[in-house]
Amino acid sequence: MNTDFLEIFFQELREKGQSAVEMIKRFLETRERELINEIYRVFHTIKGSASLVGLIGFRDLMHNLESYFKKYESGELELTDELLARMLSIIPELLNRTDDISEEELKSYLDILEGKQRAQAAVVKEAFSENLSGILIDIISKTLSIENSLMRNDVKNALREVRTLKSRLLNIMEENFYVKLSNLLRNFDTLVIQEATLNQKKVKLELQIGQEKVERKDSQVLFDALVHLVRNAIAHGIEPSEERKRKGKPEYGTITLRSYLEGGELYLEVEDDGAGIDLEKVRKKAAEKGLGHLPPEEIIFVPGFSTKDTADGTAGRGVGLDAVRNFAMARGGNVEVVTAPGKGTKFIVHFPVKSFVVKVVVVEADGVIFAVETNDLMAVIVSAQTIDDKVKYKDKLYDISFSSANPRFCLITSSKKALLVDSIVGVFDGQISNESYGFVKGFVKNIFIYPLPVIDVSKISKRAEKSFKKRTILIVDDSFVTRSILSKFLRTFGYEVLEAKSGEEGIEISKKTDVDLVVCDVEMPGLDGFETTKRIKEIKPKLPVVIFSTLSEEQLIRGMEVGADGYLSKSEPPERLLKLVERLVEVE
Structure with missing residues (x-):
């Protein structure tokens, strides 16, 4: 079969299949009979197209799907909520296929539709734009x-x-x-409808997902963990509609799924407004199983533990919560639970991320270049109107937490603050490390040749503005590249930087100039770093000197003998130098 025809078929499948999903959702809510014929026509059209291109598996599955709606129209069959939920459980998976359905897969899909088998939630696979x-x-x-x-x-x-x-x-x-998390979770509303229907409950999903991204290798495991939490919330947390009405709650329960980055960690919260965890019931069940010594918030994570007496297809098997915690802990994180009787439960999954990709705005202020996440910004204004120490924007006043000497642009942050800067360098996709430093939440390492600080707008203040204007550092290194990278990096934080390309030049500068710290390479022609450090210490004993080398044991001992105050390995990231500076130089 011509591959062009197959490509056209799968494109049509995705478009029409998604419209069928939306119509089935509407029918579940409204029971509008007019939708039945439209849904039938979608499956009938896909069946005909599958026949034309020779996809027999798709043809037979679509024939089975259309027959349910045909029989409903003739009065031979009732379209129960459970049957429609089972349809919703398989259609999203079909939309991601690029090949035909095998006989074995067809049998599995038919078993799911007949309720003989449970569908497995799967990550939506993203097709790459290029081969x-x-x-x-x-x-x-x-x-x-x-x-x-x-x-x-x-x-x-x-x-x-x-x-x-x-x-x-x-x-x-x-x-x-x-x-992207938003892509990973884009079919979660279908999952919620499916699970709520199977549990005979009414539930809606609220997604509060930003631009965070996760490593592709972790995506399926993370997806499965969140599926466990959502299913758990529907089965155990959200009450049936009649019970919610008696309690004065809305008929529909709400599950909120949110994500955010904080302190170099990715946080994912699954929160419901249901009954909350019955901690007393958990204690009693735990005592029966010999687990009475554990607090109830920990007992629920014990493998195999469940407060249900019998297991069903959705929950009560005691699997899920321990798998979620294992996922987080394997990555250096954890899972916490917060629950309130009658109000609901929130599970908080968090784990460190070595490097994550977000969109950042890079700005310059008084020669200092730094970045701000676009998620942290409400607006960027040219020539903002200022009143005292505030900026007026859309009839509201925002406190100025940072200002350059002659600002041209204003950033209004999500923390209701204003940052006044000289220029906008650009908007970039940045890979941010989780190395935090004061009001810096991390460093972007893929935009410039040196790490660029990403500001935590919730922490920046007038004090932070002053801390950009720090002391003078002398870099002594015969390598132009090393001097350039360290100089640009330190100037990013507002330090005055002087450069010397030899030990002799470094000594002369330290004699004549009021410097606050020296970073000195060890291996240089002429005077090496040890002799340079020794002579600088003889001239200015209180001037801190950081040895910059490969840091062998022998070099460490030599550095101590000549009076070095700190050590920085060439294999360490430049941001470690900031912590040494903070420790060795008193900041005004």
């Missing part, structure tokens, strides 16, 4: 172009092409290694 061979050809082509530019001594063009290639590679890496 691997196309990517490799593109990279090779750009590499050859760079080489040609260098051979022509066209360095400016070569640098431009290097930047383009770097951006391209970062986009490929992000596309292949990260998944």
Whole structure:
């Protein structure tokens, strides 16, 4: 079969299949008979298209699906909520397929529709925009172009092409290694409808998901963990509609799924407004099983523990919560639970992320360059109107928490503060490390050659504004690249930086200039770092000196002997230097 026809079929499948999902959801809520014929036509059309392109498995499954609606119209069959929920459990998976349904898979789908088998929730797979061979050809082509530019001594063009290639590679890496949480969870509303229907409850889902991304290799496990929590909330937490009415609650229960980043960790919360956990019932059940010594908030995570006497297809099997905690703990995190009788329960899953990708705005203020997450911004204003120490925006006043000397732009933050800066460098997708430092929540390492601080807008204040204007640091290193990277990095934090390309020059500068700290390389021609440190200490005994080297045991001992105050390995990230500076230099 022509692959173009198959591509057209699967495109039609995704479009029409999604419309069927939406119509089935509406029918569950309204029972409008007019929808039945429309849903029937969707499955009938897909069946006909599948026959034309030779996809026999799809043809037979669509025939079975359309027959339910045909029999309902003729009065031969009742479309129960449970049957419709089972349909909703399989259709999203079909929409992600790129091949035909096998006989074994067809039997499995039919068993699910007949209630003989339970559907497994699955991650929505994202198709990559390009195939691997196309990517490799593109990279090779750009590499050859760079080489040609260098051979022509066209360095400016070569640098431009290097930047383009770097951006391209970062986009490929992000596309292949990260998944947006919003994409991962986009079919959760269908899952909630399905589970609520099977439990004979009315539940709605609220998604409060930002731009956070997770590593693709973790996506299925994380998805499964959240499915466990949502199913648990529907089965154990949300009360039946009649019971909620008696309690004065809305007929529909609400499950809220939210995400945010804090302190280098990704937080995911699953909260319901149900009955809350019956802690006394948990204690009694725990005592029966010999677990009475544990607090009830811990007992619920014990493998196999359940307060239900019998297991059903949705919950009560004692699986899920321990798997969720195992997922978080395996990544250095944990799961907490907060519950209130009659008000609901909230599970908080959190774990550290080594590097996560978010969109940032890079700005400059008084020569200092830093970034702010777009999620933390409400607006960017040109030539903002200021009144005393406040900025007026849309008839509201916002306190100015940071201002450059001659600002042109104003950032209104989600914490209701205003940051006044000189210029907007640009908007970038940044890979942020979880190394925090004061009002810095992390560092972007893929935009410039040095790490760029990302400001925590909830912590920045007038005190933070002053802390940008710090003391003078002298860097002594014979490598131009090392001096440039460290200098730009430190200037990002407002430090005055002086550079010396030899030990002799460093000694002269430290004699004539009021510097507050020296960073000195060990291996330099002429005077090495140890001799340079020794002579600087003889001239200014109280001036802190940080040895910058590969840090062998022998070098550490030598550094101590000549009076070095701190040590920085060349294999360590530059942001570690900030902590040394903070410790060794008193900040005004």
